[in-house]
Amino acid sequence: xxxxxxxxxxxxxxxxxxxxxxxxxxxxxxxxxxxxxxxxxxxxxxxxxxxxxxxxxxxxxxxxxxxxxxxxxxxxxxxxxxxxxxxxxxxxxxxxxxxxxxxxxxxxxxxxxxxxxxxxxxxxxxxxxxxxxxxxxxxxxxxxxxxxxxxxxxxxxxxxxxxxxxxxxxxxxxxxxxxxxxxxxxxxxxxxxxxxxxxxxxxxxxxxxxxxxxxxxxxxxxxxxxxxxxxxxxxxxxxxxxxxxxxxxxxxxxxxxxxxxxxxxxxxxxxxxxxxxxxxxxxxxxxxxxxxxxxxxxxxxxxxxxxxxxxxxxxxxxxxxxxxxxxxxxxxxx
Amino acid sequence: xxxxxxxxxxxxxxxxxxxxxxxxxxxxxxxxxxxxxxxxxxxxxxxxxxxxxxxxxxxxxxxxxxxxxxxxxxxxxx
Numbered sequence: 001x002x003x004x005x006x007x008x009x010x011x012x013x014x015x016x017x018x019x020x021x022x023x024x025x026x027x028x029x030x031x032x033x034x035x036x037x038x039x040x041x042x043x044x045x046x047x048x049x050x051x052x053x054x055x056x057x058x059x060x061x062x063x064x065x066x067x068x069x070x071x072x073x074x075x076x077x078x079x080x081x082x083x084x085x086x087x088x089x090x091x092x093x094x095x096x097x098x099x100x101x102x103x104x105x106x107x108x109x110x111x112x113x114x115x116x117x118x119x120x121x122x123x124x125x126x127x128x129x130x131x132x133x134x135x136x137x138x139x140x141x142x143x144x145x146x147x148x149x150x151x152x153x154x155x156x157x158x159x160x161x162x163x164x165x166x167x168x169x170x171x172x173x174x175x176x177x178x179x180x181x182x183x184x185x186x187x188x189x190x191x192x193x194x195x196x197x198x199x200x201x202x203x204x205x206x207x208x209x210x211x212x213x214x215x216x217x218x219x220x221x222x223x224x225x226x227x228x229x230x231x232x233x234x235x236x237x238x239x240x241x242x243x244x245x246x247x248x249x250x251x252x253x254x255x256x257x258x259x260x261x262x263x264x265x266x267x268x269x270x271x272x273x274x275x276x277x278x279x280x281x282x283x284x285x286x287x288x289x290x291x292x293x294x295x296x297x298x299x300x301x302x303x304x305x306x307x308x309x310x311x312x313x314x315x316x317x318x319x320x321x322x323x324x325x326x327x328x329x330x331x332x333x334x
Numbered sequence: 335x336x337x338x339x340x341x342x343x344x345x346x347x348x349x350x351x352x353x354x355x356x357x358x359x360x361x362x363x364x365x366x367x368x369x370x371x372x373x374x375x376x377x378x379x380x381x382x383x384x385x386x387x388x389x390x391x392x393x394x395x396x397x398x399x400x401x402x403x404x405x406x407x408x409x410x411x412x
Contacts, residue, residue: 046371047371047372047373223392224372224373225372225373225375225376225392225395226392228373228376229376229379229380229392232376232377232380233380262373264373268377
């Protein structure tokens with residue numbers, strides 16, 4: 001006896017309906033950073049573009065920040081949380097192996113009908129999520145998906161490491177992805193290069209920490225020059241591939257939103273892509289720092305809210321980080 | 335040969351970091367004398383690789399402290 005399996009049917013297109021943000025209250029200036037590391041405001045600004053960043057409060061968690069950003073995005077999308085069919089959370093700083101952050105966030109935002117899971121792709125996680133959510137919506141397995149990037153990096157880096165401490169920060173951003181009448185999310189160009197595990201990550205493992213709890217505390221490590229070189233070469237190619245796949249050129253863009261890792265990387269990508277002057281460039285890092293998976297939705301939120309880029313404009317988004325993992329797509333701004 | 339490489343390197347350092355060409359001399363330290371920071375150094379290295387077809391791995395970059403170190407490395411590996 002063989003029957004025919006019914007398969008889901010979705011809309012032809014998906015779009016980003018809204019973007020929400022949560023920025024912790026506490027502003028940390030370069031002057032405060034320089035009380036812990038041997039550096040100066042000028043040095044930090046020259047190497048990163050950062051003037052200040054936001055740190056979560058002591059008791060404030062990845063979940064708390066994610067919930068705030070998701071609620072903001074759901075409200076702006078004009079849907080109810082019960083209509084959300086999928087919650088995807090990109091984070092590399094949620095401090096539990098299981099259950100996922102997404103399950104906790106779904107219950108807090110009242111997404112009672114949603115599947116919920118996490119994406120472990122570090123700074124590339126948000127663009128991975130946009131690609132997955134777009135395909136899930138178009139595939140008919142969820143009408144609406146919430147994609148969240150949420151990070152509390154302050155839990156994981158050495159505050160006294162002068163090569164890292166000025167870069168990283170905390171925050172959360174979220175988008176709602178739903179059906180669209182017109183094309184609004186281009187093909188996802190993505191991949192991973194696991195040969196570069198030593199370039200960036202959090203180590204040692206929890207198992208090693210068990211053996212030596214004092215000396216084996218997991219913390220963020222980065223080979224800055226290696227990551228920089230990779231980002232300004234391989235990621236420039238990826239950005240071009242995402243444009244090509246969408247059938248567009250740099251001239252067609254209204255905005256460019258790279259993962260806010262470092263303004264110097266953004267500058268190099270602009271040169272490599274030969275971005276025209278009319279393209280608005282995300283510089284959220286200046287006052288927000290590097291928030292890993294949260295940085296792209298946070299930057300997108302600022303650009304739309306402050307009118308740097310108009311709703312309905314065309315943006316290239318690109319995420320890249322530990323793995324090394326990377327993903328990019330062209331999207332219509334909410 | 336070394337003279338040509340020094341001149342080419344000076345042009346690259348000028349392009350990447352805005353250092354006057356005449357300041358880029360063999361005895362000068364990239365970091366201490368020319369204020370070429372670690373990220374600019376990556377861009378200098380990449381431009382050298384393009385120009386001379388040499389491979390300068392990340393592990394080697396830290397050994398290129400002076401302009402002369404870079405000229406010597408490029409000359410030996412070109």
